[in-house]
Amino acid sequence: MAYEAEISRSNPSMFLFLIDQSGSMDEKFAGGSTRKDQAVADAINRLLQNLVIKCAKSDGVRDYYHVGVIGYGAKVGPAFGGELADKALVPVSKIADSPVEVEERIKKVEDGAGGLIDQKIRFPIWFKPLAFGGTPMVEALKQAHKIVDDWIRTHPTSFPPIVINITDGESTDGDPVAAAKALRDLRGADGEALLFNVHVSSIGGATFEFPSSESELPDKFAKQLFQMSSPLPPHLQDAARQEGYNIGETPRGFVFNADIVAVIRFLDIGTRPSNLR
Amino acid sequence: MTMFSHQTFWLPKRGSRDDEYEDAHAISYAHSLSPANEHLRCAVADGATEASFSGVWAEILAQHYTQTGAFNVEALPSLGEQWLNGIIARSGDQPLPWYVEEKLGYGSFAALIGFHADPFGGWTAAAVGDCCLFHIRLGRIIKAFPLESADAFNSRPALLSTHPAHNAGVEIVTHAGSWLKHDRFFLMSDALAQFTLMYPEAVKKLASLKPELFAPMVERLRDEKRCRNDDVTFIRIQMLAAPLERQSDLQP
Structure with missing residues (x-):
């Protein structure tokens, strides 16, 4: 059975985010008031925060995960800021200790x-919004391929890498389907690498979360991203159902027209361990 | 007179150090010149893996049960404060890193099984979550509490939290029974309890297991995928003497 490897410090897993930083990311979400690049940056920072907290124990932050962020827009490459700049993959304890800045925010909590x-x-904050240039998704997938391939070679028995691509749609450097398939075909002893896609569209209309078919998706870019997405492994199907998603028989790791809350929920489900030790 | 014997075995999950063990165990038993005063109280608690400082919380809960011989929800707020104050005191004058501060806000969680045997043949148990008690007579499990089948371990039970707001849905379940001379009781955290329910014939071996063979046995079960890789705790109790008769039970 695949996707059952225990995640531990001696057998860590990895996440790699591919973030569309093209000029069109400065537009607002469909029906929303937030710029897409800002919303995506908030989601990534929130997710990194959640990962650090998940790994924080009494004795410090344990390296259950290594995490990378690749930006693609005017250029393609590692997108962390501050001390982590230019690093493709970073253990989560380093992320914990190296934010670019720490903002103070107010949140409402129950008083009991x-x-x-x-x-x-x-x-x-580790990652800041940016929207400039084209959408070189193929090059981003190729860089991801190298990082994932290297990871699997050095961690052959680890839980397979998870790559999460967040984009507003159209690749400008060619058809990304083949590069996506090559990435999904990389495999270790516990299964193939997983590629999930989050389509942050400015088009209004229906929202799709973990669909089983492309037939109702509204445009060719959404259909293309659906085709590029891995089937959800069983433990993530269970997690999605527990979150209240109404999913079919063969759901894929794809969401369309997601607002920021859905993006965060998607990322949280996509990174949920079933076997953290 | 010695009414009861007890031994405790524990092992951290594979890949963790002894100081990273997040179960806890506690026993309160003093021999007494007066057998009527011989009560045994013990507890096993299992701190949740994803929480922080959950070993500290498990220890507080286990100690509380053995000191009081009972457990109720009203005690939780002051125990939660004890947990928080202990962590703050431990950090001294150093500011807490942002992630420690944030994680403390989530609180910590633990499962608990507590057991109290009196010298008159009665016992009671209190449980939250998936730590278990087994009552064994003539080499057979005659009561498993609170879970009765290996399948029941797959759910995510409500656990005892350091934060009062999280304890609203917690249910402390209790059970009472009676014991006879030579009966045994096993208290276990979830991984070994699940194994025991799956392979109940193993209780005979567990009843006579030598302390030095505990770790090799658990490691072998982990290798064979019969026991999950998790912290393991096992308290073994045997009733050495027949129960006393209560004074009020005696006929003049």
């Missing part, structure tokens, strides 16, 4: 007596 109170929280 039925009410809500304001609580100051620290919101670390």
Whole structure:
């Protein structure tokens, strides 16, 4: 059975985010007031924060994961800021200790007596929004291929790498389907690498979350991203159902027209371990 | 007079150090010149893997049960404060890293099984989550509590939290029974308890297992995928003497 390897410090897993930083990412979400690049940056920072917290134990942050962020727009390459700049893949303990800045934000929390109170929280930032240039998705997938291939060679028994591509649609450096397939074909002892796609569209209309078919998707770019996406492994199907998603028999790791909340939920499900030890 | 014997075995999950073990165990038993005062209280708690400082929380819960011989939800707020104050005191004058501070806000979680045997042949148990008690007579499990089948371990039970707001859905389940001379009781955290329910014939071997053979046995079960790789805790109790008769039970 695939996707059952235990995730531990001696057998860590990895996530790689591919972030569309093309000029069109400065547009707003369909029906929303937030720029797509800002919303995606917030989602990535939130996710990195969640990963660090998940791995934080009494003795420090344990390296259950290594994480990378590749940006693609005017250029393609590692997109962390600050001390981590130019690093393709970083253990999560390094991420914990190296935010570019830590903002103070206010969040509402339960007071234990039925009410809500304001609580100051620290919101670390590793990744800043950027929207400039074209959408060289093929080159981004090729860079991801090399990083994932190297990872599998050095971690052949680890839980397979998960690559999450966040884009507003059209590749400008060619058809990305073949590069996506080559990436999905990379495999270790516990299964093939997983490629998930988050389509942050400015087009209004229906939202699609983990669809089983492309037939109702509204444009060719959405259909293309669906074709590029891995089938959801069983443990992630269970996680999606527990989150209340109404999924079919053969769901793929793809969401369309997702608002920022759905993006975060998707990322949270996509990175949920079933076997963290 | 010695009414009860007890031994405790524990092993951290494979890949973790002893100081990373996040189960906890506690026993309170003092021999007494007066057998009527011989009560045995013990507990096993299992701190949740994804939480932080959950070993500290498990220890507080296990100690609380053995000191009081009971457990109720009203005790939780002060125990939660004890947990938080202990962590703050431990950090001294150093500011906490952002992720520690954030994670403390989520609280910590643990499962618990507590057991109390009195010298008159009665026992009670209290449980939250998937730590288990087995009552064994003549080499057979006659009561498994609170879970009764290996399949029941796949759910995610509500656990005891350091944060009062998270304890609203927690249910402390209790059970009472009676014991006879030579009966045994096993308290276990979830991984070994699940194995025991899957392979109940193993209780005979567990009843006589020498301490030095515990770790090799667990490692072999992990290799054979019969026991999940998790912290393992096992308290083994045997009733050495017949129960006392209560004074009020005696006829004049």
